Amino acid sequence: MSGMERADAARNRARILEAAALLFAEKAPQDVTMDDIAKKAGVGRGTLYRRYPDRASIAVALLDEHERELQERLLRGEPPLGPGAPAAERLAAFYAAMVGLLEGHRHLVLGSEVGRSRFETGAYGFWRAHVRVLVVAAGVPGPDALVDVLLAPLAPEVYGYQRSVLGLTPEQITEALTRLTKTLDPGP
Amino acid sequence: MSGMERADAARNRARILEAAALLFAEKAPQDVTMDDIAKKAGVGRGTLYRRYPDRASIAVALLDEHERELQERLLRGEPPLGPGAPAAERLAAFYAAMVGLLEGHRHLVLGSEVGRSRFETGAYGFWRAHVRVLVVAAGVPGPDALVDVLLAPLAPEVYGYQRSVLGLTPEQITEALTRLTKTLDPGP
DNA sequence: AGTGAACCGGACAGCGTGTCCACATAGCTG
DNA sequence: CAGCTATGTGGACACGCTGTCCGGTTCACT
Numbered sequence: 321m322s323g324m325e326r327a328d329a330a331r332n333r334a335r336i337l338e339a340a341a342l343l344f345a346e347k348a349p350q351d352v353t354m355d356d357i358a359k360k361a362g363v364g365r366g367t368l369y370r371r372y373p374d375r376a377s378i379a380v381a382l383l384d385e386h387e388r389e390l391q392e393r394l395l396r397g398e399p400p401l402g403p404g405a406p407a408a409e410r411l412a413a414f415y416a417a418m419v420g421l422l423e424g425h426r427h428l429v430l431g432s433e434v435g436r437s438r439f440e441t442g443a444y445g446f447w448r449a450h451v452r453v454l455v456v457a458a459g460v461p462g463p464d465a466l467v468d469v470l471l472a473p474l475a476p477e478v479y480g481y482q483r484s485v486l487g488l489t490p491e492q493i494t495e496a497l498t499r500l501t502k503t504l505d506p507g508p
Numbered sequence: 509m510s511g512m513e514r515a516d517a518a519r520n521r522a523r524i525l526e527a528a529a530l531l532f533a534e535k536a537p538q539d540v541t542m543d544d545i546a547k548k549a550g551v552g553r554g555t556l557y558r559r560y561p562d563r564a565s566i567a568v569a570l571l572d573e574h575e576r577e578l579q580e581r582l583l584r585g586e587p588p589l590g591p592g593a594p595a596a597e598r599l600a601a602f603y604a605a606m607v608g609l610l611e612g613h614r615h616l617v618l619g620s621e622v623g624r625s626r627f628e629t630g631a632y633g634f635w636r637a638h639v640r641v642l643v644v645a646a647g648v649p650g651p652d653a654l655v656d657v658l659l660a661p662l663a664p665e666v667y668g669y670q671r672s673v674l675g676l677t678p679e680q681i682t683e684a685l686t687r688l689t690k691t692l693d694p695g696p
Numbered sequence: 697a698g699t700g701a702a703c704c705g706g707a708c709a710g711c712g713t714g715t716c717c718a719c720a721t722a723g724c725t726g
Numbered sequence: 727c728a729g730c731t732a733t734g735t736g737g738a739c740a741c742g743c744t745g746t747c748c749g750g751t752t753c754a755c756t
Contacts, residue, residue: 326753329703353743364705369745439669465676465684468669472660481627481656488653496653502690514722517734541712552736557714 335361336368340378341428349375349431379431380441386425387443390417394450407458408501411470414450415497422479423490429476438475447471458504470500523549524556528566529616537563537619567619568629574613575631578605582638595646596689599658602638603685610667611678617664626663635659646692658688 325333339361343352352375358368372378399405400413422429438444451470455463472478473496482488513521527549531540540563546556560566587593588601610617626632639658643651660666661684670676 324754326702328753332704354745355743358705365707365745366705366747367703368705370703373745437665437669439665439673460687462680462683464674465670465680466687468666468674469661469681469684469688472663472666473657475660475663475666477625477627478656478660478663481625482653485627486652486656492650492653493657495650496657499648499654499691500657500688502693503687505690512723514733516722520735542714543712546736553714553738554716554736555734556736558734561714 332361332363332367333371336363336372336378337382341382344379344382344427344431349379349427349434352431375434376432376436376441379428379434380443383425383428383432383443386421387446390421391446393417407454408504411451411454411501411504412498414454415474415500416494418447418474419479419490419494419497422474422476423483426476426480426483430480433476444471447474455504459506460504466503470503473497473500520549520551520555521559524551524560524566525570529570532567532570532615532619537567537615537622540619563622564620564624564629567616567622571613571616571620571631574609575634578609579634581605595642596692599639599642599689599692600686602642603662603688604682606635606662607667607678607682607685610662610664611671614664614668614671618668621664632659635662643692647694648692654691658691661685661688 336357340352340357343356343360354365354368354375357375357378358365361368372381393401394414394417396402400409401417403410405413432438432441432443448467448471452463452467455466455470460466479493482493483490524545528540528545531544531548542553542556542563545563545566546553549556560569581589582602582605584590588597589605591598593601620626620629620631636655636659640651640655643654643658648654667681670681671678
């Protein structure tokens with residue numbers, strides 16, 4: 321069958337992912353070369369390129385399950401993250417959850433954006449759709465422009481700068497983000 | 509004297525800047541190679557590298573005067589951009605001015621960030637200091653984290669995505685940004 | 697076991713970067 | 727105006743990374 325993956329292929333995929341995770345953890349994404357990954361995983365370049373055309377796809381694969389879990393909770397989890405709470409509270413909960421995600425997997429998120437921009441990743445589309453629903457629910461006029469504005473501070477470069485250079489804590493950042501929910505209040 | 513620039517050097521600097529401006533205008537920053545610029549300017553690679561170690565420095569040089577002008581107006585211009593108006597209004601004026609800058613020189617701003625991140629550029633430090641003053645003036649507790657959050661939507665990638673992919677107008681984007689000034693309102 | 701298909705891995709060519717140095721030229725000096 | 731020196735110039739060079747390609751190998755099924 322074409323849907324079945326051969327045993328050796330599966331084993332190599334696992335080794336690649338494991339090696340990539342280690343490398344992404346120890347140095348900046350743009351300094352991790354495809355050669356490094358192949359070397360550390362003990363496979364040849366061709367094998368690596370067969371499945372993953374670039375670094376980004378590897379990081380995406382590593383990130384996938386974590387993002388999936390959060391996406392699931394947004395869609396069907398308990399309020400305030402899931403449906404049922406007021407838009408502003410859901411947005412605040414989303415921010416807190418995203419800070420958690422960034423804190424745990426910053427290098428991976430950063431790695432998933434090498435070469436292409438974050439807007440081209442599938443995940444951005446999901447976050448965008450989610451926040452858009454909240455903005456619309458709050459009755460904000462012209463919601464489209466606001467969505468990306470609200471999502472912008474979650475760019476990994478911004479978070480990394482705040483954490484590593486400025487030395488801010490996740491709590492401080494979350495608090496500042498929570499302040500953004502004021503934009504959903506009815507107003508002029 | 510060591511402070512004096514030789515005439516031929518000055519002429520070549522002008523040719524390099526002119527060539528780079530044309531190239532940045534016609535294609536994406538990462539597709540403009542140092543070779544392209546040297547070729548178009550009619551100088552050798554060595555000459556190019558002598559003054560500008562990378563693409564970013566060239567874009568910064570091109571951007572310099574535009575940013576300087578805005579910085580001047582922020583410091584000493586008329587309210588609401590300059591001093592004298594309430595913090596929220598000054599922030600709104602700053603956003604509007606930055607949209608103008610991005611709209612006019614998006615490729616340059618983008619180009620000034622190849623390789624390094626925008627936080628390392630001198631300009632970011634200036635915008636940061638300015639917004640920080642406004643946030644502090646508004647009496648927001650824990651201002652530091654909020655500053656970068658407020659600055660994040662001005663990242664050229666975000667603006668470019670909103671304009672080119674989403675098809676939003678500068679006015680729509682400015683309006684959404686203006687909504688962010690609500691974060692300066694006194695609150696819980 | 698035998699067979700076809702999928703998979704593996706290293707070699708290869710192309711591209712961009714950044715450095716280096718022999719040569720040329722500007723601008724000072726007598 | 728001619729000689730001198732520091733500065734500027736330009737192209738050749740070596741290196742590292744990318745992405746592709748193909749001969750050989752291994753798996754899974756019969």
